[in-house]
Amino acid sequence: MLLLVKNKEDWSKVHSLSIGLLGLGTVGSGVVKVIENHQDKLIHQVGCPVKIKKVLVQDIEKEREVQVDSTMLTVDPAEVLLDPEIDIIVEVMGGVEETKKHLIQALQQKKHVVTANKDLMALYGPELLAAAANYQCDLFYEASVAGGIPILRSLVEGLASDRIAKMMGIVNGTTNFILTKMSKEGRSYDDVLTEAQRLGFAEANPAADVEGLDAARKMAILSTLGFSMEIKLDDVKVKGITEITGEDIRYGKQFGYTMKLIGYAHRDQDAVEVSVLPTLISNAHPLASVNDEYNAIYVYGEAVGETMFYGPGAGSLPTATAVVSDLVGVMKNMRLGVNGKSSVNPQYQKHLKSDDEIYSKYFIRFCIHDGVGVMTKVTSIFATYDVSLEKVLQHPLAEEKAEIILVTHRASRENFRTVMTELREVPAVVKIESVYRVEEGDTV
Numbered sequence: 001m002l003l004l005v006k007n008k009e010d011w012s013k014v015h016s017l018s019i020g021l022l023g024l025g026t027v028g029s030g031v032v033k034v035i036e037n038h039q040d041k042l043i044h045q046v047g048c049p050v051k052i053k054k055v056l057v058q059d060i061e062k063e064r065e066v067q068v069d070s071t072m073l074t075v076d077p078a079e080v081l082l083d084p085e086i087d088i089i090v091e092v093m094g095g096v097e098e099t100k101k102h103l104i105q106a107l108q109q110k111k112h113v114v115t116a117n118k119d120l121m122a123l124y125g126p127e128l129l130a131a132a133a134n135y136q137c138d139l140f141y142e143a144s145v146a147g148g149i150p151i152l153r154s155l156v157e158g159l160a161s162d163r164i165a166k167m168m169g170i171v172n173g174t175t176n177f178i179l180t181k182m183s184k185e186g187r188s189y190d191d192v193l194t195e196a197q198r199l200g201f202a203e204a205n206p207a208a209d210v211e212g213l214d215a216a217r218k219m220a221i222l223s224t225l226g227f228s229m230e231i232k233l234d235d236v237k238v239k240g241i242t243e244i245t246g247e248d249i250r251y252g253k254q255f256g257y258t259m260k261l262i263g264y265a266h267r268d269q270d271a272v273e274v275s276v277l278p279t280l281i282s283n284a285h286p287l288a289s290v291n292d293e294y295n296a297i298y299v300y301g302e303a304v305g306e307t308m309f310y311g312p313g314a315g316s317l318p319t320a321t322a323v324v325s326d327l328v329g330v331m332k333n334m335r336l337g338v339n340g341k342s343s344v345n346p347q348y349q350k351h352l353k354s355d356d357e358i359y360s361k362y363f364i365r366f367c368i369h370d371g372v373g374v375m376t377k378v379t380s381i382f383a384t385y386d387v388s389l390e391k392v393l394q395h396p397l398a399e400e401k402a403e404i405i406l407v408t409h410r411a412s413r414e415n416f417r418t419v420m421t422e423l424r425e426v427p428a429v430v431k432i433e434s435v436y437r438v439e440e441g442d443t444v
């Protein structure tokens, strides 16, 4: 018999814990496998067997990666969410509005929730966490950022005593795979994207991956926890990788940089900036050698200094590991009778830096008519706005044109934008081909 009130006092009488699974796709199948294959370890950690009781899917007839008893499958959310014997809901179905309603309903039923859904947590995280606290339930979401890397717990628990000044992340496997193959094998963007879809890293509709939105959602979650400040998705400046060319990657290499899609979150005193931008990062920085579909998050804490967390950011079993570890966390809390008490409200009011407070180095590639005084005119614009040049390369092109490649010293985003506006108005400037953020890897 199953007891409905499961806490410290009556734990010895608990015979098993029941899970309701929402979704049985890539991650859901991995969750079933990890729970089955690691049952001994789970029993050792939580003191009783852990069983999946019901699974919500869209299509009951569909062939599955894992064998589950067909009587467990349902297309009716209420059969899972309202089942009084289910203790914990694991949400691995994706989606936002409908899924949010399911999770609120689960919490109202006093069921704890574990989710891998970054889209949902980036948009409604604070609201859902408040609902969970209100119903004395846990809501854990480790798998929503960087799949198998336990980065959220590391920020919240491992680095709890420190003040985090900076986080830089390669948090999207698809874009890292594409950029690695373009850079190391000279392949085209379209060709590698097709391979990433075939290998299952990219979403069926890869727009959120390649346009940077998936990484922005993860950076909103990371920076909210790391800086203890409510950072919303709209606070993250985003640009994806769709315009990166082989030329940009090659010129970057000549200057000693590797092209990566970098999530960047920086705090100066109490003002922060968060962005996801294609970035030329110094080959000396540890993130430059994170390749293929791997993810990594570099965290600089004022006391600890530099740390880096590396691993698989997606995939069935890696992501399921994070989901089931969250389940263990919920069950340990049930055993101690402390559910709903682990989330901490943000400590600080949000203060986003303005463009004149954001400093960076920049890479620019542009085409000019190669005439007398053109470079003098170009460099005078940079000088007028206090943007100093660090590296300069000029290549002659056909028809008396030339390609100029520059790397600036650190400049404010506002001044740099003004330089770009004025540069576009110079008659001898034919086209600005590309502009990227440059990261040397200064610790703060």
Ligand code: NAP
Residues within 6 Å of the ligand: 022, 023, 024, 025, 026, 027, 028, 056, 057, 058, 059, 060, 062, 075, 091, 092, 093, 094, 095, 098, 116, 117, 118, 119, 143, 144, 147, 313, 314, 315, 316, 319
């Ligand atoms: P998936 O393979 O597409 O699986 C989704 C599952 O949910 C399917 O079983 C589907 O049912 C079910 N489902 C979807 N919408 C439903 C609805 N409205 N009603 C009932 N069932 C529904 O997705 P996934 O890759 O496992 O991703 C799941 C979640 O984990 C997403 O939030 C994703 O962002 C997150 N995540 C994924 C990864 C990864 O590596 N894949 C990594 C980190 C986080 P049918 O099977 O019947 O169609």
Ligand code: HSE
Residues within 6 Å of the ligand: 146, 147, 171, 172, 173, 174, 175, 201, 202, 203, 209, 214, 313, 314, 315
């Ligand atoms: N499409 C995502 C990626 C899956 O490529 O990283 C994991 O969130």
